[in-house]
Amino acid sequence: MKDKNHFLPLLIDMSDKKVVIFGSGSVGERKANLFSEYAKVTVVSRSFYDIFYELEDKYSIQLIKADARKLTDDEINDVIRDAFLVIPATNDRSINERIVKLSKSFGILTNEVDAIGDVTVPAVIKRGGLTISISTAGSSPAFSRFTRRQVEKIITPEFGDMIKIQDEMRTYLKSEVPDQRDRKDILWDILESEEVWKGLEESYEKGFNTAQGIVRKKISEKVR
Numbered sequence: 001m002k003d004k005n006h007f008l009p010l011l012i013d014m015s016d017k018k019v020v021i022f023g024s025g026s027v028g029e030r031k032a033n034l035f036s037e038y039a040k041v042t043v044v045s046r047s048f049y050d051i052f053y054e055l056e057d058k059y060s061i062q063l064i065k066a067d068a069r070k071l072t073d074d075e076i077n078d079v080i081r082d083a084f085l086v087i088p089a090t091n092d093r094s095i096n097e098r099i100v101k102l103s104k105s106f107g108i109l110t111n112e113v114d115a116i117g118d119v120t121v122p123a124v125i126k127r128g129g130l131t132i133s134i135s136t137a138g139s140s141p142a143f144s145r146f147t148r149r150q151v152e153k154i155i156t157p158e159f160g161d162m163i164k165i166q167d168e169m170r171t172y173l174k175s176e177v178p179d180q181r182d183r184k185d186i187l188w189d190i191l192e193s194e195e196v197w198k199g200l201e202e203s204y205e206k207g208f209n210t211a212q213g214i215v216r217k218k219i220s221e222k223v224r
């Protein structure tokens, strides 16, 4: 049994990573939709719905039409060998298990759709510079979806604007304010300023200018 307390969300740069998905049913489609935005995806399946050809046009996704049962181990190995993550998502458990075994022999991570693999896929919210990952590590995927919908309601566009302001201000502060604790205090003053958040509701510029006012005032206080 896996210990769910040992699953840690990490952000991995997937841009050059290969993800191989077997099966193109409802689960294969959901995984392909998610991963093709981030990584180089290959899907192996007996047949493909139109949505996969749309993904092929939009991203660098490779479609291989094949019956995995008829593929030899060597043929499967050729597809998975250089993968970072393999997701066997057919509705045939024995095939899924065979693919997991082959992947493990190369030390490749697996996401198992009928069990908890090395990797479990979270519900993801991505808004501007913000990424939120939600998971129950297999206890209740529906609850992850439910929570994603609840959280999405409170992530307003101002969140993205605030990240932009923080990004810009902390870069500026690194060159202007030598003490890290002072930089931290100023960044928190901006984050907790009702005036900045109110400004952002009107426009980015309004929020930015208010934040800049806080920075100027704080720097002049520190200098004095």
Ligand SMILES: C[C@@]1(CC(=O)O)c2cc3[nH]c(cc4nc(cc5[nH]c(cc(n2)[C@H]1CCC(=O)O)[C@@](C)(CC(=O)O)[C@@H]5CCC(=O)O)C(CC(=O)O)=C4CCC(=O)O)c(CCC(=O)O)c3CC(=O)O
Residues within 6 Å of the ligand: 030, 031, 034, 111, 112, 113, 114, 115, 116, 119, 120, 121, 122, 123, 124, 134, 135, 136, 137, 138, 139, 140, 141, 142, 143, 144, 145, 148
């Ligand atoms: C372990 C895990 C492995 C993995 O796939 O990575 C897994 C396993 C299984 N899911 C099943 C069913 C459902 N999966 C969803 C939805 C999602 N499933 C996702 C991830 C995960 N699913 C991993 C754990 C993540 C976690 O716990 O947080 C999400 C978060 C991400 C994604 O897949 O992209 C995505 C929501 C994305 C979003 O909305 O943002 C729904 C909801 C719905 O459709 O309404 C249902 C039906 C309701 C229900 O069962 O809860 C079954 C069949 C159970 C059965 O036979 O009854 C199994 C297999 C089993 O449990 O044995």
Ligand SMILES: NC(=O)C1=CN([C@@H]2O[C@H](COP(=O)(O)OP(=O)(O)OC[C@H]3O[C@@H](n4cnc5c(N)ncnc54)[C@H](O)[C@@H]3O)[C@@H](O)[C@H]2O)C=CC1
Residues within 6 Å of the ligand: 022, 023, 024, 025, 026, 027, 028, 044, 045, 046, 047, 066, 067, 068, 069, 070, 089, 090, 091, 092, 095, 112, 113, 114, 141
């Ligand atoms: N992890 C998750 O979120 C969930 C997992 N599941 C589990 O995932 C599995 C797949 O579910 P669905 O996508 O709904 O099934 P599905 O029936 O919609 O799709 C199965 C896919 O596998 C392909 N396939 C089957 N045998 C193949 C072979 N020999 N070679 C190549 N491709 C083959 C089919 O062509 C089809 O594209 C099921 O076992 C189910 O229990 C189900 C729901 C959610």
